[in-house]
Amino acid sequence: MDPDVPMLKKLTRFLFGSPAKVVDANQPEPEQDTRASTKTGKARKHYATSSNSPTRASNTSNLLKELDLQDVDIIAREDHCITRKNISPNALKVLYRLNDAGFQAFLVGGGVRDLLLQGHPKDFDISTDATPEQVKELFRNSRVVGRRFKIAHVRFGREIIEVTTFRAHHDIETEVEDDQSRRHIRDLDSAHTSGGMILRDNVYGSINEDALRRDFTVNALYYTTKGFVLLDFVNGLADIKSRQIRMIGDPDTRFREDPVRILRAVRLAAKLDFDIEKSTEAPLPRLAHLLQSISSARLFDETVKLFTTGKSAETFAMLRHYGIAEYLFKPVLSYLTDDNPIDTQFVALAFRNTDQRLAQGKSITPAFLYAALLWPVLRHELMQQNGNRRPTATQIQQTASDVIASQLRYTAIPKRFTAMMREIWELQWRLEPVSKRAVDGAMGHQRFRAAYDFLLLREEAGEDLGGTGAWWTRFQLGDRADQENMIAALQSAKKKRPRRRKPRKQSESAD
Numbered sequence: 001m002d003p004d005v006p007m008l009k010k011l012t013r014f015l016f017g018s019p020a021k022v023v024d025a026n027q028p029e030p031e032q033d034t035r036a037s038t039k040t041g042k043a044r045k046h047y048a049t050s051s052n053s054p055t056r057a058s059n060t061s062n063l064l065k066e067l068d069l070q071d072v073d074i075i076a077r078e079d080h081c082i083t084r085k086n087i088s089p090n091a092l093k094v095l096y097r098l099n100d101a102g103f104q105a106f107l108v109g110g111g112v113r114d115l116l117l118q119g120h121p122k123d124f125d126i127s128t129d130a131t132p133e134q135v136k137e138l139f140r141n142s143r144v145v146g147r148r149f150k151i152a153h154v155r156f157g158r159e160i161i162e163v164t165t166f167r168a169h170h171d172i173e174t175e176v177e178d179d180q181s182r183r184h185i186r187d188l189d190s191a192h193t194s195g196g197m198i199l200r201d202n203v204y205g206s207i208n209e210d211a212l213r214r215d216f217t218v219n220a221l222y223y224t225t226k227g228f229v230l231l232d233f234v235n236g237l238a239d240i241k242s243r244q245i246r247m248i249g250d251p252d253t254r255f256r257e258d259p260v261r262i263l264r265a266v267r268l269a270a271k272l273d274f275d276i277e278k279s280t281e282a283p284l285p286r287l288a289h290l291l292q293s294i295s296s297a298r299l300f301d302e303t304v305k306l307f308t309t310g311k312s313a314e315t316f317a318m319l320r321h322y323g324i325a326e327y328l329f330k331p332v333l334s335y336l337t338d339d340n341p342i343d344t345q346f347v348a349l350a351f352r353n354t355d356q357r358l359a360q361g362k363s364i365t366p367a368f369l370y371a372a373l374l375w376p377v378l379r380h381e382l383m384q385q386n387g388n389r390r391p392t393a394t395q396i397q398q399t400a401s402d403v404i405a406s407q408l409r410y411t412a413i414p415k416r417f418t419a420m421m422r423e424i425w426e427l428q429w430r431l432e433p434v435s436k437r438a439v440d441g442a443m444g445h446q447r448f449r450a451a452y453d454f455l456l457l458r459e460e461a462g463e464d465l466g467g468t469g470a471w472w473t474r475f476q477l478g479d480r481a482d483q484e485n486m487i488a489a490l491q492s493a494k495k496k497r498p499r500r501r502k503p504r505k506q507s508e509s510a511d
Helices: 004-015 054-068 090-101 109-117 132-138 207-213 236-242 251-257 258-271 285-291 296-306 312-323 343-360 366-386 393-408 415-430 436-443 448-461 468-477 482-495
Strands: 071-074 105-108 125-128 144-145 151-155 159-165 192-193 198-201 221-223 230-231
Touching: 090 105, 090 125, 090 132, 090 151, 090 159, 132 144, 132 151, 132 159, 132 192, 144 251, 144 343, 230 236, 230 468, 236 366, 251 258, 251 285, 258 285, 258 296, 258 312, 296 312, 296 366, 312 343, 343 366, 343 448, 343 468, 366 415, 366 448, 393 415, 436 448, 436 482, 448 468, 468 482
Parallel strands: 125 159
Antiparallel strands: 071 230, 105 125, 105 221, 144 151, 151 159, 192 198, 221 230
16 A cells, blocks of 8 residues: 555545545546536545555655645546547657656646537647756757747647646846837846736746646646646636636736737637636726737737637627727728628628638638628728729729738738738639630639639628629539530620720811
8 A cells, every 4th residue: 555545535534524536546447427527616626546546546646745736626537527538649648758757747728628628629738847948858859939938849740739838927027118128138038018018938937836827717727647637726627617717816917918818818708608707807998908019910810819719700799899809900890880781791701601611620711811801991992992883903902902001000911811812802803704714714713712702702791793603603513515605695795785985086176
């Protein structure tokens, strides 16, 4: 019997009024419940120890000693639904190798949260007491990235396991006052502005400190392969059960440290269909302006995340509700009103289309989404210039440049996406079927499919396009003979159009 087992059983009985559950280490790993626990109230502490289970008892007692745990709920393997078969094999490799090298290592963050919600995590993140440089030494297939927040990326083919080092609290003496001094923070491990925004976050600490440095309670649950237990320092499991997003610590302070947390709160609430806890929700409208201090490149990345959760319409509605959208998409907001039902409907349909593609496992591109979001701006600008007349190619190109430039002040859309946006927009006029040459040219364009989908959304939203979208649908569904007949009909209609006569010039001798 492990000498620590009686002590642990007494500790458990003293704390919780009942002995620890007996688990036989010789039995295979039990089948996990297919649902997250539905017990209410504060998560109960369970220490899985037993005289019949010396290996597991030793693992758990060693874990307690090793981590010097304080104020933590330990949820045993039989009281949560996480099982290794649902964890990426590559993430398990990283966990085991770090443990074998003498480091602490835990699965943490959204991966743990989604597993508890019976979801399928796209990413598995690991937290450890190994520094990024030590992780790099252990894994030849890794590299250290980031300056503000150093992390290690361990690559397995197309999968990247993100490994972060336990973070600690910041030194209050690392305040940076002005832009000139910020150039000298590259050698600092910790730095923040006078307003509280963190510029460097590379102060390492313990798991206890790391849990309090995380953003929301639902993201601060740690899973270990030592005993297969969950560690919960901030009642994150209770918030998952009650389906709410709660900030760890003072919300004002934490949002000021990193204003992007404002977007994360909205994204998580929309994605998980959770409520934002009242004290976390209250500062959102008041602090939304802090997003202006975030680089436009970082905000672009965050907006892509916002609209790739499968709940883009709900996300956009929340951004507008809290006054956040004006710091991300201000150029288009003035057109999304009750006075412009076609534009409002078009953007809503674009969100629906994005969510449907994600649900079907299809790829999406930020170019299509941004082209849709900014289409009302382009459409109205061209209408002001031309009325209902067809704009020239030069007008389309110049107006597209102006619209994109107005958005770049908020989110830095990469050139590879702005180029695609221009092509999708320009093809809206080239898709008008007027001749065989025009049809062949449009169908041969690499952006034809995206432009065609865009055209259908415009028609569905109520734009009067003379049946152009329906024509292209019939054309693509028809066989070769049908297509030739449709093109012949175009040419026949073109011949029947009356020719416009140029006005005759008056003779110089005319009075």
